[in-house]
Amino acid sequence: MNVKGEKILTNPVWVVIIAVFCNILWGSAFPFVKIGYELFQITTSVSDKLLFAGVRFFLSGVMLLVGYLLIYRKLPSLHxxxxxxVVSLGIVQTTFQYIFFYIGLSNTTSTNGSIVNSTNVFLSAILAHFVYTNDKMTLRKWVGCVIGFCGVIFVTLGQGSTRFSLDGEGFIMIAGLMFAVGSVISKKATKKDESWVVTAYNLTLGGGILILAGIMCGGSLHEITLHGSMVLLYLALLSAISFTLWTMLLTYNNIGKICIYNFVIPVSGTLLSGLVLHENILKLRYLISLICVCTGIFIVNSVKHDKIPK
Structure with a gap:
């Protein structure tokens, strides 16, 4: 990364713009995954969902590898x-996270899943507190996280039961832990190789393992159409872009500062579901959630951060 690129990725304004953009992309995955399930006639089978996810992430990795090949006339190499x-990152952040996430989501409501999935923000910040000496949790950070999490709760009020189950909400919490651990591994991996290269191999390896897991468990994509292929292509593209940009942000910024923006995912997912799936989102709780999330982001981002942890 050149000096100009590093300045952009450490500029507070650009950090906010890029981080929010990444999370809006991830939020858009929710309605488009639902559309993909319908177009590919994917049932409640976990193996079908793992295969669908695997194809998505494998394609994302291949896109990045091909892009690198076209620009540099060679495949990227790792130290x-x-x-x-990088292997650990692919297994933890892509394979394990989405195995636990999809199994957990199949055993709970989407409401409970949305609430519990947001714990990855807390887990990332708390894990960074123990791993890095200058990325500690403070009272101000706690206040920002609590307010932001209240926004997530508001956006899901009245949508179902909050009953906890180990193979449902419990697995989603484990997926959140995998995301947090993956963020730490990613930061370590990008110190020796470019973010683009690390992300490419992370997605390719993790997606490949998901494909094998889905096939071995009897999964299949039952109906392949042009519309379905376009949706899958969009999902792969958004993963390639968002994961690359996110990895770059983690390279030059504290994990606790960046991961707070994950609060944007459930909010953007809800808003985009209204636009794409025509769900009724004109309710007071959505406005309250947006205010809470934006306030939480401002409070955490206004904290003075030290240099990135070494």
């Missing part, structure tokens, strides 16, 4: 002492 980090 030998960094291969273990």
């Amino acid at each position: 030998k002492d960094n291969i273990q980090n």
